[in-house]
Amino acid sequence: MFNFLLCSNHLTCYIYHPMDLQKFRRTAARNKGKLAAFLKKLDELVPEDMPLLVKAADREVWETVNCMKCANCCKTMTPTYTKADIGRIAAHLRMTARQFTDKWLKKEEDTGDWVNQSQPCQFLIDNKCSIYEVRPKDCAEFPHHNKKPFDAYNDTFSNNVDKCPATYLLVSKLKAKVEAEYEW
Numbered sequence: 001m002f003n004f005l006l007c008s009n010h011l012t013c014y015i016y017h018p019m020d021l022q023k024f025r026r027t028a029a030r031n032k033g034k035l036a037a038f039l040k041k042l043d044e045l046v047p048e049d050m051p052l053l054v055k056a057a058d059r060e061v062w063e064t065v066n067c068m069k070c071a072n073c074c075k076t077m078t079p080t081y082t083k084a085d086i087g088r089i090a091a092h093l094r095m096t097a098r099q100f101t102d103k104w105l106k107k108e109e110d111t112g113d114w115v116n117q118s119q120p121c122q123f124l125i126d127n128k129c130s131i132y133e134v135r136p137k138d139c140a141e142f143p144h145h146n147k148k149p150f151d152a153y154n155d156t157f158s159n160n161v162d163k164c165p166a167t168y169l170l171v172s173k174l175k176a177k178v179e180a181e182y183e184w
């Protein structure tokens, strides 16, 4: 049971890294524009070996980022809950789906998605996910670095570079690599 773990990549994140979230937020806010511009350009111009570049850069990211010292996604963002997520988590908590949504969720007006009423997430306890084994699919897949093709998620990464230190590092590494080695 991994009730102290958070995202899909946490299983590989045991290396301690003194993650300074205040510093991350300041640095990411400063560089978000440049990283977003790189991702925008990547919409039109994708290096042929992009999957290999992403794989190598992602491996490096998880050698230094430790989600258990971070949890910034759980503190500042909300997952979307599918019907299956709601049924599974409610049953785990011995609640009905209605009790569960009434207590913690709201429907987003523009999308109709079920999301948390407030942040940090109510299930984040002592910087750990208290429902890890039944967490929403969205949380299990976050930060989506393994999605294929990578560039189909550029908007997601662009939105997350100032929220997730792992995504910030990944996009920074890709930007440095692509700009150094390709005609760009």
Ligand code: SF4
Pocket (backbone or CB within 6 Å): 006, 007, 065, 066, 067, 068, 070, 071, 072, 073, 074, 142, 143, 163, 164, 165, 166, 167
């Ligand atoms: S914000 Fe990113 S680095 Fe931090 S816990 Fe979430 S997935 Fe891990």
Ligand code: SF4
Pocket (backbone or CB within 6 Å): 006, 007, 073, 074, 078, 079, 121, 122, 123, 124, 125, 128, 129, 130, 131, 132, 135, 136, 139
């Ligand atoms: S359910 Fe909440 S605490 Fe658990 S991983 Fe998702 S956002 Fe984080």
